[in-house]
Amino acid sequence: MRGSAHPLRDRWISVRADDCAAPSGAVIAPYYVLEFPDFVHVLAIDADERVVLVRQYRHGLRGMSLELPGGMMDPGETDVLAAAARELREETGFTGGSLTHLTTLSPEPARYDNRLHLVRATGITAGAASPEPTEDIEVLRVPRAEAVRLALTGAVAHAGHVGLMLIGLNAG
Structure with missing residues (x-):
């Protein structure tokens, strides 16, 4: 260069x-x-083995998008697990439990310089969400098999989230 x-x-x-x-x-x-800043996304699984998803408006899609909770890491934030816990709490209200960093990937290595971190959260407890003023989020909990079906049928439109869901649901 x-x-x-x-x-x-x-x-x-x-x-x-x-x-x-x-x-x-x-x-x-x-x-x-x-x-872009690094992103963190959370595959959260509740005590009933349901996957926590969020549905929100995405302007690029010009419609609603079903996704994993998560978002950008804040400036200066380096702890992936802390960022995942923060995003999960803000978007869904779920807290606590055990968080495991599963993998770090590139969303698009040809054009983007950031990384995407996948964290699995288990043993979580429901609480009150506190989304940012620009976010209007609906929280859904679906059985694991339904999450796989949603990922494989296009109901989850974000290709990266499809891959993350399948990685997280199949990780040991």
């Missing part, structure tokens, strides 16, 4: 334009990379 500039930076997104060279020596300039 020879140089970088940022043609766009705001609170939601940063676009970096790199002058880079491929391993073959071919120059790619500009090569655009989207810079």
Whole structure:
């Protein structure tokens, strides 16, 4: 890489334009990379073996989206489990239990610079949610088999969440 500039930076997104060279020596300039904070998503399973999901409006989809609870890690936040607990509590009201970091993946290694962390939460206790003012979230609890069906039939539209759900439900 020879140089970088940022043609766009705001609170939601940063676009970096790199002058880079491929391993073959071919120059790619500009090569655009989207810079985002890391994300954490939680596969939460209650005492009745139901998976906790959230349904909320997503403007890019222009409709409702069924997803795992989670979101961006806050600036300076480095503890994945603490971020997962915070997101789960804010979006669903569930707290406590045992949290396990299952994996870290890239949402799109060709264009994004951030990481996506999957945490499984078990033994959780229901409580009052405290979503951000921009969030209007419906909390659902579905049996594990139903969660798999939702993931495999397109009812969960976010491709990344489909993969995360299947990883989390099949992890030992």
